[in-house]
Amino acid sequence: MLNLDNIKKEYDEILNQLSSPELISDWDKFEELSKKKRHLEKIIEKQKEIDQIKKEIEENRSILSSGEDSELASLAEGELKTLLIKQDNLEEELRALLRSSDTVEATKGTAVIVEIRAGTGGDEAGLFAADLFKMYSKYGQLQGWKQKVLDSNPTGIGGFKEIIFELKSASASGGDVFSKMKWEGGVHRVQRIPTTEKSGRVHTSTASVAVLPKPVKTEFTIKPGDLKTDVYKSSGPGGQYVNKRETAVRITHLPTGLVVTSQTERNLLQNKENALAILEARLLEKRETESEEKMGDKRRIQIGQAKRAEKIRTYNFPRDRLTDHRIKKSFHQLEKILNGELEPISQALNSQDL
Numbered sequence: 001m002l003n004l005d006n007i008k009k010e011y012d013e014i015l016n017q018l019s020s021p022e023l024i025s026d027w028d029k030f031e032e033l034s035k036k037k038r039h040l041e042k043i044i045e046k047q048k049e050i051d052q053i054k055k056e057i058e059e060n061r062s063i064l065s066s067g068e069d070s071e072l073a074s075l076a077e078g079e080l081k082t083l084l085i086k087q088d089n090l091e092e093e094l095r096a097l098l099r100s101s102d103t104v105e106a107t108k109g110t111a112v113i114v115e116i117r118a119g120t121g122g123d124e125a126g127l128f129a130a131d132l133f134k135m136y137s138k139y140g141q142l143q144g145w146k147q148k149v150l151d152s153n154p155t156g157i158g159g160f161k162e163i164i165f166e167l168k169s170a171s172a173s174g175g176d177v178f179s180k181m182k183w184e185g186g187v188h189r190v191q192r193i194p195t196t197e198k199s200g201r202v203h204t205s206t207a208s209v210a211v212l213p214k215p216v217k218t219e220f221t222i223k224p225g226d227l228k229t230d231v232y233k234s235s236g237p238g239g240q241y242v243n244k245r246e247t248a249v250r251i252t253h254l255p256t257g258l259v260v261t262s263q264t265e266r267n268l269l270q271n272k273e274n275a276l277a278i279l280e281a282r283l284l285e286k287r288e289t290e291s292e293e294k295m296g297d298k299r300r301i302q303i304g305q306a307k308r309a310e311k312i313r314t315y316n317f318p319r320d321r322l323t324d325h326r327i328k329k330s331f332h333q334l335e336k337i338l339n340g341e342l343e344p345i346s347q348a349l350n351s352q353d354l
Contacts, residue, residue: 004044004047007040007043007044007047008044010040011037011040011041011044014033014036014037014040015037017033018030018033018034018037018269019269023269030269030272034269034273039097042097043094043097043098046090046093046094046097047094049090050087050090050091050094053083053086053087053090054087056079056083057080057083057084057087060076060077060079060080060083061076061080063076064076064077064080110168110169110176110177110214111166111167111168111169111177111178111213111214112166112167112168112177112178112181112182112211112212112213112214113150113164113165113166113211113212113213113214113277113278113281114136114164114165114166114167114181114184114209114210114211114212115162115163115164115209115210115212116129116132116133116160116162116163116164116207116208116209117129117161117162117207117208118155118159118160118161118162118205118207119187119205119206119207119208120204120205120206121190121203121204121205121206122205123155123157123159123194123196124190124194124196124203124205125159125205125206125207126155126157126159126160126161127155127157127158127159127194127195128159128188128190128205128206128207128315129159129160129161129162129163129207130158130159130160130163131190131338132188132207132209133160133163133165134338134339135337135338135339135340135342136165136167136181136184136340136342137165137340138338138339138340139340139341139342139343140167140340141340142340142341142343143177143180144169144170145167145168145169145170145177146167146168146169146170147165147166147167148165148166148168148274149163149164149165149264150164150165150166150262150264150274150275150277150278151163151164151260151261151262151263151264151274151275151278152164152264164278166214166277167181168214178211178213179350180346180350181211182211183312183326183345183346183349183350184209184211185209185210185211185312186208186209186310186311186312186313187206187207187208187209187310187311187312188206188207188208188209188312188313188314188315189204189205189206189311189313189314189315190204190205190206190207190314190315190317191203191204191314191315191316191317191318192315192316192317192318193317193318202317202318206311210285212281212282212284212285213281213284214277214280214281215280215281215283215284222253222276222279222280222283226253226254226255227251227252227253227254228251228252228254229249229250229251229252229272230249230250230251230252231246231247231248231249231250231268232246232248232250233246233247233248234247234248234263234266246268247263247265247266247267247268247271248261248262248263248271249261249262249263249268249271249272249274249275250275251272251275251276251279253279253283256283256286258279258282258283258286260275260276260278260279260282261275262274262275262278311325312324312325312326313325315334315338316334317334320332320333320334321334322334322337322345324345324348324349326349327348327349329348331344331345
């Protein structure tokens with residue numbers, strides 16, 4: 001039986017070590033402890049899921065043993081069978097986590113980092129960026145993925161100038177998140193009447209999406225000496241400080257000049273982890289892009305991954321239609337699509353030889 005108290009004790013000890021001010025200059029030690037922390041968090045969360053399932057199982061068994069209300073008992077019996085199967089699956093996932101110790105994900109495609117940026121169109125572009133974030137969030141929920149916001153720059157009216165987040169498989173055995181999300185990279189265009197429009201004119205706005213596979217730790221190693229880390233105060237819309245302490249992080253990769261930031265968490269070390277995750281994904285993208293360029297034009301065409309500057313899709317609200325320009329195919333019921341029903345589009349793209 002898992003001794004969760006010992007796991008939590010180890011987890012608290014790691015948090016205590018991570019809170020040491022001296023650790024910010026020891027990148028290798030920070031990486032090692034952060035990896036252990038993430039792994040223990042997975043174990044603790046999985047055990048919580050199992051405990052909740054066990055509670056629901058007992059509640060259904062109690063209904064069955066009471067001998068009251070045959071209709072309720074029938075429902076409880078059906079739910080009990082589903083819960084028992086789910087419990088077995090969760091316990092197997094927990095055993096896999098315990099066996100793996102603190103190994104990283106075995107499959108490259110199990111996690112992606114998505115970057116959404118407002119393009120042309122002012123406030124309306126920021127609102128469209130927020131709509132795309134909601135769409136991918138809902139899609140991730142339908143797929144059973146986990147989501148984590150790594151950095152964001154919100155506008156004052158509910159939009160985003162930029163938002164960066166991670167989507168990853170919730171299963172211990174992984175799942176190819178990248179194969180479903182890779183087609184989303186490029187420029188998305190929206191045609192609709194903005195809520196602020198008084199004369200009822202249709203406006204056209206854009207937002208760009210980049211989908212980067214999250215690298216596993218074995219793909220490359222970032223040298224601590226190649227990084228310059230700065231901390232500053234987090235700020236929200238309008239420049240108001242949302243935290244009086246310096247918890248935001250800016251990391252500069254000196255060899256390439258890449259700069260990443262994170263300020264979504266109230267914890268300095270968590271923001272540092274988030275910023276590092278973004279940096280690793282961008283460095284992997286840079287390396288793969290350089291490799292593709294060496295392959296020549298023919299090979300680049302065959303790769304079929306949408307680039308940031310390509311206009312890939314138009315969301316036409318007056319006609320309730322989404323058109324994907326790469327496969328020249330339209331899909332209707334925009335409201336459902338923006339609520340995460342992207343699977344038909346993903347399947348259509350995967351079936352084409354792009």
